Amino acid sequence: MEFELKRTYKPSGTNGALWYDGSLVCHTIELPWRENKVNISCIPEGRYLLEKRITHERGFHLILKNLPGRSWILIHPANDALTELQGCIAPVMKLSGIGKGIHSRKAMDKLLESFEEVQKENELVYLTIKKQSNMNIIKRAQQPTPKFFKKLRTAGLILAAIGGAILSAPISLPAGVITLAGYLTVGASVLTAVSQVTVENESIDSKEKLSKSQDHASP
Incomplete structure (x- = not known):
């Protein structure tokens, strides 16, 4: 058996999910792919030997062997790929942005235990x-729903319930109200469905784009 790292590439960083035997061990963050250039790029896709090692500076961590054109690529704790990594891989318990995550030491301990x-x-x-x-x-529906989209899903369910209650009301209502309730129900159903199948990397990417658009809009 072996570990499997599934990456999602973005211009500003690389997020991943580290799996073993069908179970998620942790998430990962890395530098963006820049043609395997030393110190500024994540390493190429491939199959690498993993070994455990210890140093005074980092304690126990893992090292990848037999990499093309690279050396001393480690798996060690870090929370921001662009400022803390030079090609290495950092395990994190939760992704907080593109190439960013939290609770890295906890994720490292979990990974070492699995190793x-x-x-x-x-x-x-x-x-x-x-x-x-x-x-x-x-598969999307089976993945954990990000916190932000859980709120949207809840809002969608509430709106759908309101729309359904109006449509099934035992009293006569104006045609405009009935039409509005129909639109409300359909829109709420779409919102709920989209929220349910949104996965973590897509959620982070959406937030990054929203943040950038707000920055551009600021005077």
């Missing part, structure tokens, strides 16, 4: 890195 479990069964442990494939609707 030791894998190593007991296999003399050699590998990490396969690849691009995250597009998820179908069923």
Whole structure:
């Protein structure tokens, strides 16, 4: 068995999800892909040998072996890829932006624990890195819904309930109110459905775009 890192590439950073045997171990952050240039790019996709090591500075962490054109690529704690990484991979418990995350040391401890479990069964442990494939609707619905979109989903359910109550009211209502209730119900249903199938990376990307648009709009 081996670990599998599924990446999502963005111009300002690379987010990932680290899996083992079908279970999510943690998320990851890396530099953006810049043609494997030393110190400014994440490493290429591929299958690499993983080894555990310890240093006075970092404590226990992991190192990737046999990389094309790169060396000393580690998996170690960090919270901001652009300011803290030079090609290494940082585990995080939760993504907070493109190339950013939180609770990295906790994620590192969890990863090391998983690594030791894998190593007991296999003399050699590998990490396969690849691009995250597009998820179908069923896989999307099974993924955790980001916090912001949970709120939107709740709002959609409330609006749908209001619209449904108006449409099923036992009293006669003006045609305009009935029409409005119909639009409200349809819109709420769409909002709920979209929120349910939005996954974390897309949520972060949407927030980044919103933040940039607000910055441009500011005087």
